[in-house]
Amino acid sequence: MRRRCEDDRESITIMVDGRPLVARAGDSVAVALGLNDILKMRSSPAAGAPRGAFCFMGVCQECAIYIDGALRQACLTRVAEGMVVELRGVP
Amino acid sequence: MGKVNKGAGAIADVIVAGAGPAGTNAALAAAASGLDVVLLDEQDAAGGQVWRKPLDGLNGLPETAELKAGNALRERLIASNVRFLPGRRIWSVSGQYRVDVIGADNPEFFEAPHLIAATGAHERVVPFEGWTLPGVIGLAGATTLIKSGGIVPGNRIVVAGSGPLLTAVAAGILKLGGTVAAVVDIAPLGAWLKALPALASVPSLLAQGAVWTLAIGRARVPVYRGHAVVRALGNGRLEQVVIGPVDAAGAPVAGSDAFTIDADCLCVGNGLVAGSDITRCLRAGHTYDRLRGGVVPVLDDAGRTSRAGLYACGDGYGIRGAAMAESAGVLAGLAAACDAGAISAEEMQRRAAPHRATFAARRRFSDAMAGMMALRPEQVRAIAPETVVCRCEDITRGAIDAAIAAGAKDLNQLKHFTRCGMGPCQARMCGDVVAELLAIGTGDRAALGALTMRPPLRPVPLEALLGDFSYSDIPIPEPAPL
Numbered sequence: 001m002r003r004r005c006e007d008d009r010e011s012i013t014i015m016v017d018g019r020p021l022v023a024r025a026g027d028s029v030a031v032a033l034g035l036n037d038i039l040k041m042r043s044s045p046a047a048g049a050p051r052g053a054f055c056f057m058g059v060c061q062e063c064a065i066y067i068d069g070a071l072r073q074a075c076l077t078r079v080a081e082g083m084v085v086e087l088r089g090v091p
Numbered sequence: 092m093g094k095v096n097k098g099a100g101a102i103a104d105v106i107v108a109g110a111g112p113a114g115t116n117a118a119l120a121a122a123a124s125g126l127d128v129v130l131l132d133e134q135d136a137a138g139g140q141v142w143r144k145p146l147d148g149l150n151g152l153p154e155t156a157e158l159k160a161g162n163a164l165r166e167r168l169i170a171s172n173v174r175f176l177p178g179r180r181i182w183s184v185s186g187q188y189r190v191d192v193i194g195a196d197n198p199e200f201f202e203a204p205h206l207i208a209a210t211g212a213h214e215r216v217v218p219f220e221g222w223t224l225p226g227v228i229g230l231a232g233a234t235t236l237i238k239s240g241g242i243v244p245g246n247r248i249v250v251a252g253s254g255p256l257l258t259a260v261a262a263g264i265l266k267l268g269g270t271v272a273a274v275v276d277i278a279p280l281g282a283w284l285k286a287l288p289a290l291a292s293v294p295s296l297l298a299q300g301a302v303w304t305l306a307i308g309r310a311r312v313p314v315y316r317g318h319a320v321v322r323a324l325g326n327g328r329l330e331q332v333v334i335g336p337v338d339a340a341g342a343p344v345a346g347s348d349a350f351t352i353d354a355d356c357l358c359v360g361n362g363l364v365a366g367s368d369i370t371r372c373l374r375a376g377h378t379y380d381r382l383r384g385g386v387v388p389v390l391d392d393a394g395r396t397s398r399a400g401l402y403a404c405g406d407g408y409g410i411r412g413a414a415m416a417e418s419a420g421v422l423a424g425l426a427a428a429c430d431a432g433a434i435s436a437e438e439m440q441r442r443a444a445p446h447r448a449t450f451a452a453r454r455r456f457s458d459a460m461a462g463m464m465a466l467r468p469e470q471v472r473a474i475a476p477e478t479v480v481c482r483c484e485d486i487t488r489g490a491i492d493a494a495i496a497a498g499a500k501d502l503n504q505l506k507h508f509t510r511c512g513m514g515p516c517q518a519r520m521c522g523d524v525v526a527e528l529l530a531i532g533t534g535d536r537a538a539l540g541a542l543t544m545r546p547p548l549r550p551v552p553l554e555a556l557l558g559d560f561s562y563s564d565i566p567i568p569e570p571a572p573l
Contacts, residue, residue, distance in 0.1 A: 004267035005241030009148035039225035046485035052225030056232035061515035
């Protein structure tokens with residue numbers, strides 16, 4: 001995933017599984033992860049298969065991961081400075 | 092009830108659910124008739140998915156027709172007295188009518204005697220082996236990344252599936268300077284040529300499609316018509332896409348050569364499914380319409396459902412595209428205004444006339460496009476037994492077939508047997524395909540109806556509904572004397 005336009009927004013830092021990651025204010029968590037080449041967000045509960053964002057519009061629930069301690073859809077959640085993202089979904 | 096679900100309430104004349112081209116126009120029409128209108132949307136800005144607003148702070152995004160249409164709509168909304176409340180997720184509709192939402196902070200609810208449902212459509216993807224791999228994304232999802240974020244979703248992208256979104260996404264990626272490794276269209280060239288006269292009935296939209304197609308040709312992107320994705324391969328993420336030829340009905344051609352394309356992103360979609368959640372939840376009359384994307388409410392010519400005060404418009408209530416959604420929205424808004432007594436029936440007819448004309452004029456184009464996007468039953472029949480159909484619960488075609496063989500006769504039974512539809516997406520991703528699989532045996536898709544829709548319409552965190560509820564808020568009645 002790559003951004004192909006000018007971006008005047010400020011850079012912020014989010015914590016992803018304990019690692020700092022640079023994101024742009026205003027982006028969704030799903031986009032911020034994708035731009036950092038993190039596509040796998042969690043494992044599916046039944047088969048343990050790798051999953052990432054799929055519909056990007058709040059429908060499929062594939063990107064529901066722990067954000068600041070609560071299960072949230074990464075495609076509908078905007079990044080914030082110091083946000084804590086865990087790459088895991090419902091067990 | 093103590094503080095449970097105590098969220099702030101508001102009364103209005105009309106509630107409109109969804110701020111895309113249909114819903115926003117419905118809200119504007121009702122408000123222009125003097126009604127107090129609340130317009131709700133899950134996203135941060137009006138425009139829906141088709142006219143999605145670019146994120147603030149991004150510059151140099153292509154000036155597309157969709158961007159201009161969206162900006163014009165948003166300006167009209169700002170200039171109106173519609174109470175637009177973005178960032179609201181509707182999780183319950185009830186009564187006559189109450190709409191419960193989760194916003195950024197607290198739960199809220201709205202009550203009005205008129206409710207216009209304009210919640211849009213979502214993607215249909217006919218499953219194939221590997222479609223759950225990270226790096227495989229929906230076509231409509233790709234348009235969102237392109238339009239709102241100026242983002243190309245991969246370095247080498249395969250765009251596959253059916254319908255007009257294929258060319259829109261491929262051209263959108265190219266315009267941003269990205270690389271499209273291939274376009275894979277299930278429709279043979281002949282199907283497009285057959286649709287051409289109908290598409291030519293709206294010259295501006297045909298021209299837009301032609302510009303996209305030319306851009307794809309200029310970039311020398313290989314276009315495989317009459318082909319579909321056989322499987323997606325990769326270790327933990329997408330690395331390769333295998334495609335092969337299909338026949339006119341969309342079934343793989345036996346014994347033909349499949350071939351492999353290296354790619355780190357696959358954008359795939361097979362049309363759209365009408366998201367008729369609200370009208371289904373309120374038990375309005377519905378019908379199955381393959382062309383219109385599934386189970387849709389029965390509407391009169393102004394968008395009235397079978398329930399008094401409940402209206403529907405836009406792609407959520409039959410896939411017709413943005414070209415018709417605006418007119419349908421205006422008609423529904425006027426119908427609500429008329430039923431509320433804000434305008435007379437004559438006034439309504441007078442104001443509706445030009446929009447009815449637009450609606451009628453675009454019908455042929457819209458039907459042709461919807462036809463290209465409609466579910467191809469033969470493609471569903473060809474799903475391999477080991478392929479995951481329900482992503483939420485990892486349920487395969489084989490498991491679904493086994494449940495059908497064991498006696499599951501309708502959709503709700505199949506859900507109980509397999510858990511298809513019990514996962515967090517609530518069957519939005521697999522429901523249409525699962526119904527088609529069940530219909531292979533029963534032979535009558537229309538008779539299957541739909542899964543029973545109930546609140547919560549979307550997953551909602553319990554803590555968000557409870558607010559600052561505590562156990563001391565529970566009223567404890569005096570014990571009865573012994």
